[in-house]
Amino acid sequence: MQFRDQIPIYLQIADIVCEKILLNQWLPGQRIPSIRDFAAQLIVNPNTIVRTYEFLEQKGVIINQRGVGFSITQDGYNRVLAYKKENFVENDLPHFFKQMCLFNLNLKDLEKSFKIFINENYKQ
Template identity: 75%
Template sequence: MQFRDQIPIYLQIADIICENILLKQWLPEQRIPSIRDFATQLIVNPNTIVRTYEFLEQKRIIMNQRGIGFSITKDGYKLVLEYKKEDFIKKDLPHFFRQLYLLDLDIHTLEDDFNKFCENYNK
């Protein structure tokens, strides 16, 4: 797996988990890979996965059940959606708006392109 230098690896892994939840590949109350298994799968240090799981546990997206392992919380999908929306609005949208402004693009001209993207993404 290729990681980007600008963002801590544990946050990039958290994004992978969040995307799996948003795509409904990982469902509420479903077990997720163990720390060791996920570290092996992603070829990272297990401590990095521990940090990722702690981060998501603090956000109540996952929970640790003693003797069973980690799983998605009942409200995991809703919490991921809230977290990712807030993150997008704070981090990505300002850059996007700046590019629209610099390139003198009207946001309404992108509506058709966005709709086409959504159609193709859902196929």
């Protein structure tokens, strides 16, 4: 797996987990890979996965059940959605809006591209 230098690896891995949850690949109550298995799968140090899982546990996305392992909480989807929306609004949108201003784009300019993107990627 290729990681970006600017963002801590554990947060990049947390994003992978969040995406799997948002895409309903990992469902509420479902067990997720063990620390060792996930570390081997992503070719990272197990301590990085520990840090990722601790972060997601603090966010209420996953829970560690002694003797069972980690699983997605019942409200994990909603917690991920809220966390990712907040992160997007605080960190990504300001940069996006700046780019719009620099390129003299408005929402109407983006509407066509957005519709094409949705049709190509999210229509079933």
